[in-house]
Amino acid sequence: MKRWIAFWNIMLKDMRAYYLKPPNISWGLMFPVAWTGMFFIKSGRGMDSILILLPGVIAISVLFGTTSMLAVTVTFEKKNRSFERLLLAPIPLGLLMLAKTSGAILFGVANAFVPIVLALFLTDLSQIAWITVIPAIVLIAIVSTFLGLFIAVSVSEVFEAQTFSNFFRFPMIFLCGLFFPIESLPALLHPLSYLLPLTYGADILHGAVNGKSSMPLGLDFCVIAGFCVVLFAISLRNIHRKWIV
Amino acid sequence: MDDDRALSRARQADSLIIVDQLTKKFNAVTAVNGISFEVHEGELFGFLGPNGAGKTTTINMLTGLARPDSGAIRIAGMECTRNPKAAQHLLGVIPDESNLYPELSGFDNLCFCASLYGMQKKERRMRAGELLKDFGLEEAAHRKFAAYSKGMKRKLTIAAGIIHSPRILFMDEPTTGIDVGSARHIRQLIAELHRAGTTIFLTTHYIEEAERLCERIAFIVRGRVVQVDTIANLLQPIQQREAMVVSVSNAESDLCSRLAAEFPHLEFQAVSLEHIRVESSEAIHIAPLLRFIENQGAEVTEARRTRLSLEEVFVGVTGIELDAMKKEKEKSGGGS
Structure with missing residues (x-):
């Protein structure tokens, strides 16, 4: 019980201190809107393109929302030593890091619903398999958050966190099949695409929204869950190795 | 035994x-x-x-x-x-x-720290209020930690x-x-x-x-x-010893060695150009000491007995000079 009081309050503190601040809320709203608008105009196919673009926009909103915030907040707390308070608390490191990442996961899930709500006003979403979309969004939020955690633990400065995040994030826009099918990329890049977790998340969303997935959904879910476990385990090991010296 | x-x-x-x-x-x-x-x-x-x-x-x-x-x-x-x-x-x-956390108020910081140890909401709010009162930080309770002075930050920590x-x-x-x-x-x-x-x-x-x-x-x-x-x-070990500091002006640089030759039962140390520290396990008689210093052409401006403290023990045990410790104090901003 005591551990869950700590878990809940770490999450609440992060939500209040970082995620629910006006600049972050506007970032969560403006960023997906800007991406939607950009790809909508670029496609030139009018309202028909909305459902085609929606999976990519959902995935990118979650990816950018989670990685930007978490990488910065953890690095910032490490830098000003307030993270030591958490390490001194009598809760296991794994639970502590789950608490620390839960705020980012919720923020990522909330971000995903911005393009969905906008699309609701513009087109018919009745054919979307929500029972698949919702767990996919949650899994994409978790894997993106853990990617952010992995980045945060790998650097020591806030600016390094931003730079390192972009190193992963921007190539993922083009390599993960968000807006262009992976098959349309040069064959040389295909292995790289399949090494990135967002590829599998985007594939689930394409399948659930447009019925066009390139891999079995069960495989997509398993691979993305595997990425979550591996990224979290590596991050925990790195925290133990680098921060508890 | x-x-x-x-x-x-x-x-x-x-x-x-x-x-x-x-x-x-x-x-x-x-x-x-x-x-x-x-x-x-x-x-x-x-x-x-x-x-x-x-x-x-x-x-x-x-x-x-x-x-x-x-x-x-x-x-x-x-x-x-x-x-x-x-x-x-x-x-x-x-x-x-x-x-x-700089972005949280003093009260919220305390409540958050209490929650890390599993304290219930009512209990942690009550305890935070008590501590803010005890530490004289009641008025700043709802001010952001970032806006606290250094002393206030230390107290809240x-x-x-x-x-x-x-x-x-x-x-x-x-x-x-x-x-x-x-x-x-x-x-x-x-x-x-x-x-x-x-x-x-x-x-x-x-x-x-x-x-x-x-x-x-x-x-x-x-x-x-x-x-x-x-x-x-x-x-x-130092309880039986006596010590005093003599402040002088116009002293020659070899005054300490001349004093040591004249008073072999006393130990002399030039703390600075104007201050000489005298220590002994016997009683220190001030009058002959001051007369000798003045006969050497120096003027005594002050002579006071000092209590031997843990500093002397520390120096004796560790070999670290007091000056070095004092420089550290100055570097770190004092406060003692």
């Missing part, structure tokens, strides 16, 4: 912290080198040494922020060398720098360290770099916590502070504990 052994066994059974041959290296640098000591239940234990002696590294190992390379730590009977989380619920830690009423409190340089008034208030708070029964592990490089507050002291120099004893035992 039997009584001594029995007392020693009783003390060991009473030990809340047992550190045995603890070592920590950072690459080629050995920060802590095979230190051993015990801290008893309810004791105010001082860990005294210059900057870089290994005080903070020791605290970090005891609290779980650093992993020892070798040696053993037992806290309240629990093995904490490999499992530092085992005793963390018993510990309160006040780091050498204030590390609360101490309040955060004791919000869960820890059995053992680690305080790392609690009065370094803050104003005299705040430092005094913090020393009063430490004494009150001790009186209330909290076991306190205090690191400091302020010798007077350690002498005033602590019951037992360990001297640590270059990663090694060179002596551990009670204040009374440490002071015992």
